[in-house]
Each structure stands twice: as C-alpha cells, then as structure tokens.
Amino acid sequence: PAGQGRIDFRDVSFSYEGTSAPVLKHISFTCLPGETLAIIGSTGSGKSSLVHLLPRFYEVDSGSIQIDGVDIRQMNAGQLRQKIAIVPQKATLFTGTVTENIRWGKEDAAAEEVEQAARIAQAHDFIAALPEQYNARIGQGGVNFSGGQKQRLSIARALVRKPEILILDDSTSAVDVATEANMRQSLKEYAEGLTCILIAQRITSVMDADRILVLDRGEIAGIGTHEELLASCSVYQEICRS
Template structure:
C-alpha cells in the first residue's frame, strides 16, 4: 500500500506541475482595444495587405507577401497543395494568429484593433476536423448561438444539407450525439458542424476543407444552398477539390506559402500553371471547361 501511495503521489505531483505550467502560460494574442469598432464605409470585407506570417521558432515564413481583398458577399476559394498555407491563411482572419509583417483587415480595420469578442463574433469557422459534443442535437447547435430557436436551427440544417437525415431520425432535435459524434458518419458530422456555424448567421463564413467527407452531389447542393441563402455573407472555402471552388467569385492559389494566382477559374486555368495542373489532375479537359 505504501508503494502504491508513493506512485500515486508522484503522478499527482507531475500532473500538478503540468497544470501549473499551463496556468502560467501567457497568451500570444492579447486585446489592445475594448471598444467596438464600426465598419468603414466602402471598405472591403476582408483585406490582406502584403501580409507575411511566421510560426514561432520557424526559420521560414509559412505565408509570404499575401495581398488581395474581398468585397462583402463574395465567395473566395483557397486551393493549393498540402502544406501550402491554406488553413494558416484563413486562421489569420479571426486572429487565431497575428501577422508577422503587413496586416489583415476586416471592414477596414486591422484585426489587432478589434476586441476579440467582436472580431470572432463576425466570423463562423468550420474546422477541418468536425467536432461535436456529448448531448442532444439542439444543444450542439446552440454552441453556435446560445438562444437559437428551433426554426433557426432547422433553417441552418436545411442549408447544410443535414435536414434530411435528421428528419429520418425519430428524435428530431433531441437526437442524442455521442462525444465526438461517434454515432454519426463522417459526412453527417461535417454537415452538422457547418449547420452550427450557419446558425449564428456570421458576416464571414470560413469553411476549412470541411466538406471533404461529402460525396460530389451533396457537396454541390451544399455550395448552391450556401450561395442562395447567404447573399450578404462573405464566404471562404478552403479545399483541395477543384470542383468545390471553381465557381467562386475569386480563387486564391497558394504554393509553398506564396500566392501564385488570384482570379476566376477561367483566368487561372489560362494563366496559372499550378492551378491548371491541379484541375487536370482531378478533372478531364471537358470537365474543366
């Protein structure tokens, strides 16, 4: 018993030291302003100004000299190879990281000037990994908006192409969801995560490769529904599928942290070699046109 007690105490001390180290950790992102900012009239919804970002401890920047602007209501596709910096780029908008050089502007203000609550209240983020919590479907949807009514939830489920399979379940919004959504398929988890972001009706919707588990037909219906029901919403779609982003108002092509192209599908297919290679590796020449 004494030996077991010594082992337990040793483990407890190690855990306590780790918890203490976490509490002592200072956040890298801090608020400089606690006053809400008004949008600048005529300013782009999102703008990257000669932005360079380097992770702490990295020798080379993850993104270099990124410059482009997005007007309100536009859909922007972000495409590139693995490790090209797609997720890093969109994570700078809600200020999960701070730009090393240059800046990221939302409604005409640098994101570093916003109170974090206001800035992140403008954005709805759907991460690569669909994360659902233990509880009912209604409780999961209300993580996006605490006081969301059932009608709002059903509207978001319909846009996210999740309403059909929810209606097939007898429980409706009382559908029980295991931790991590283990009792759902990958596509169902992704659609519910998208719906949770849509419930908030954010000004900026960021979908970080969040439809990868969907079949092409469902993916197409999802993109059409989002475009029709979110006319004033600025949408960023990160994807490795050319079909997912080909109809975007503008497409940003990344390669090894650099922006090698920005334009429409037709413009990039004619003028950007990397985008052309991506398209032809996934589609036939007839489908590309």
C-alpha cells in the same frame, strides 16, 4: 449596411513562433462583401495558416489584415467572433442532442433558426430521418454519424450564428459532390451577402466560387475565376490535371 464582410490582406507575411521559414509570404488580396473566395493549393502551402490569421489565432509578422476597413489588431475577440465563424477541418461534436450541438455558441437560437441553419448545411434531411430528429442524441465525438454528416452539423453550427464571414477549412471533404453543390446553392439563396472563404482540395469544390486563390509554398500563384486561372496559372493547371 454596405461594406460588411470585406477582407483585405496587405502584404502579409507569417511564420510560426520558433521557426525561421515564413509559411506565408507577402500575401495581398481583397475579398469583397458577399464574395465566395476559394483557396486551393497543395498540402502545406499555407491555406489553413492563412485563414487562421483572420480570427487572430496567430498574429502576422508583417503587413496587415483589415475587416471592413478596420485593422483586426484594433478588434477584440468578441468583435471578431461576431463577424467570423470558422469551421475547422475536423468537426468536433459533443455528447448532447442535435439541437444542442448546432446551437453551441448561440444558445438563444430559436428552433426555427436551428432548422434553417441545418437546411442550408444540407443536414436537415438526415436529421429529420432520425427517430428523435432534432432531439436525437449525438454520442461522444459524434460516433453515430458519418464523417460527412458531422461536417454538415458543424457547418450548421457556424451558420446559426449568422456570421458576416464564413470560413470553411476543408469542411466538406467527406461530403459527396452533389450534396456539396446543393449546399453552395442554398448558401447563395439564404445567406445572401455572406462572405465565404472556402478551402478545398477538390477542383469541383472550388470551380464555381466567385474567385479562386491559388497558394503555392506560402505565396499567391494566381487569383481569378476557374477559366482565368486555367488560361494563365500553371500551378492551377497542374492541380486540375492531378
């Protein structure tokens, strides 16, 4: 149905409990269904805080957030979980097989769904190269996998739930640029209509997003395409130079 996965931030301000300085100040933007919106900004600019408001890990101080026109305060945890999958900065894998790790959160996923999610996340090839493939065991904390492989497994875990909104919080930082580009291409092809918010540090990770939101000390310094921001946003120009 039309309008799925639309996000509206309306004049949102937020501070952590027990602190007075707001971490996010008067944030307003709309992310359209199926859009990929990248968020970039220096360390501490509020990127993670912003996306953590969506599943209501924290509540806004003022303003409101709507998903598909509904204030998220009207939605319960189950409804939010159904719509949103968030991949954290640090992937957490547990002792178990590759399949069990990907299926976590959607225990009834069929083997084909697990494989499709792994393919989109660019994890299938390295899984297929393991002696036991999808039945290979992952050691505690994923010790036998590289950082980038763990990130790809945790993205597959998010995709298998078929969310309307996928949030990648710096979740491809250890994935090489070429693999990351393949992943974005697969996401476009297989997960059409998926709204994606992706936080990244590298310009190469954000420049072909539909739009980029530039955060600077809790405020929006600019929002637009790579070309638009290069022409108009000094904070973005600075990030590109560094």
